[in-house]
Amino acid sequence: MEEMEVPAKRGKREQTKVNNRKAILAAARSIFAELGYGTTTVRDIIRRTDLASGTFYNYFQSKEEVFQALMDANALEVRPHLIETRANARTFEDLIEGTFRVFFDYLARDRGAFEVLRSNAGAIRVRMDTPEIVAGFDELQVDIEKAISDGLLEPVNASYLTAAAVGMAFEIGDRMLAQEEADVEGAVKFATSLIMGGVVKLSNPDSP
């Protein structure tokens, strides 16, 4: 019996191209998580595949570009869920809570995906704001602005509020992952309460 092959809908060429790209990304993800971004080399990545060094450059220009592709892949995976969650939100609290839950949930489920930007013992922590990721931040900001104009939220500085939510998400997410059993619900509740209480105070500075 012949080797069973994937149907190869549109040519063998296209198929291997997709496979090679995936292989490089997978290798990169594992080696970045292992050695950290700074110390891994393009050769380290390619050595984890059965491709030649030259082939790497048919797919990416540099390790920086592979890293960007990995981050974009993360963003592409989460963004639709974030968008959908917020689209269904009927209150500002739904919006914020949903955002944190989707994000923390993804972190906990797919630890490896974000392992790269966790701080490896006194080593360098690296983060890249790719167009996809920036777009995700912008969407949050737009949704916050919309919540304000819809009257779900008192007027506040949406840029700073977005920044605050993003900073909290990454930093609290990091601490959440530091424990072996990630307490997603606890992190969601904490972050949400902080923001929700915060906006009350922001729009009403003389409360308790």
Place this chain on the structure above:
Amino acid sequence: MEEMEVPAKRGKREQTKVNNRKAILAAARSIFAELGYGTTTVRDIIRRTDLASGTFYNYFQSKEEVFQALMDANALEVRPHLIETRANARTFEDLIEGTFRVFFDYLARDRGAFEVLRSNAGAIRVRMDTPEIVAGFDELQVDIEKAISDGLLEPVNASYLTAAAVGMAFEIGDRMLAQEEADVEGAVKFATSLIMGGVVKLSNPDSP
């Protein structure tokens, strides 16, 4: 008349050692800000001094170590002010507001110092949690815990609250620096209100 020299308190040797170290750090700071961390090389750094390449390695093992030294220098500069400010705080709000003000003030005053970890259009953002910096975070957490045990603050998860404050500080600070005229006071008020309102909500989940 002889060339005027610095008193050289303790030998010429020690003096040049200090000078060379400073020269390397200054060169590194400027070149990192210019090229970003990823693309600068040890040679780029040493080329900005009048030292030879080999000399670099008498002072640092790698560019990573220079970077760490720069971050440590930042932390060493801010930490005393943070500590003093919080020591004088009589309320939890004083504590938080003082922390943000000292931090944002330092960012605005010494832009260059933190320029490296600002996001340069699609480039990699790098952050290093050096022992000095981690110590700074820990001090904040300890002070928060102390505020709780002193009854200035209802019991909350101090680790997450610290993470939230740190994340907000970096991310809001980044947006603050994005404007050419840094609005320190606005950023302080915003971040402080968010935290203060947040802790009210955290310890009293059924408020507004």
Place this chain on the structure above:
DNA sequence: ATAAAACTTGACGTTCCGTCACTTTTTATT
């Protein structure tokens, strides 16, 4: 003044980079 110690220097072997002429594989054509 002289010797020892400390530090600086740049040339050297090594590793990784990015490219390119060549080979292999796939697709299109007859």
Place this chain on the structure above:
DNA sequence: AATAAAAAGTGACGGAACGTCAAGTTTTAT
């Protein structure tokens, strides 16, 4: 099925940056 054209893969190669070290220079100690 055979053959030509196109596409993609390969690894050797020159170049750049690395980290080291033997030799040279400056400072300190005697």
